[in-house]
Amino acid sequence: MMGLTHTLLGVGGFSALTSITPEYFSLDATTLGVVAIGSLFPDIDDTNSWLGRRLWPIAKVISLMTRHRGFTHSLLGAALITIGMILVANAGYSIASVFLFGYILHLLADFFSNSGVPLLWPSKERYRFPYAIQTGGVLEYILSLTLGSALVYGLVIHFINLSLSL
Secondary structure, eight states: OOHHHHHHHHHHHHHHHHHHOTTTOOOSHHHHHHHHHHHHGGGGGOTTSHHHHHTHHHHHHHHHHSOTTSGGGSHHHHHHHHHHHHHHSOOOHHHHHHHHHHHHHHHHHHHTBSSOBOTTTTSOOOBOOSSOBOTTSHHHHHHHHHHHHHHHHHHHHHHHHHHHHO
């Protein structure tokens, strides 16, 4: 999947989550930014990814240690990177859970790619949906357009409801 698709899925999914659980998560610039980073973070193992190009030195080191869609695309990777955020970056549990939400949605999206994901890494077995979506193909562009439209609609409704409650 492309970075745009991952971001739209992460931010859109989080927006939907906040609409049904407003007592647990707030929809603000910080949480939207964190979920967007979380939804892009598994691709830190690829120096050509959107995040990898921006954090090139880190992506280069990681890409030397693991192949693309390796450790960072596993449940163990998601857990360890999120725990690292809490311990090293001193991120609170709520921010870490928002990051993890975006991260897991990235793995779910790549589950629909031809390559699949090694969810149970270090096992080499890759898991994928039987009907894959070609990365950068027409179906992915349709998916991105649909997700983008749903996100804009959801955000507009959210902010209209917010302004009516003031």
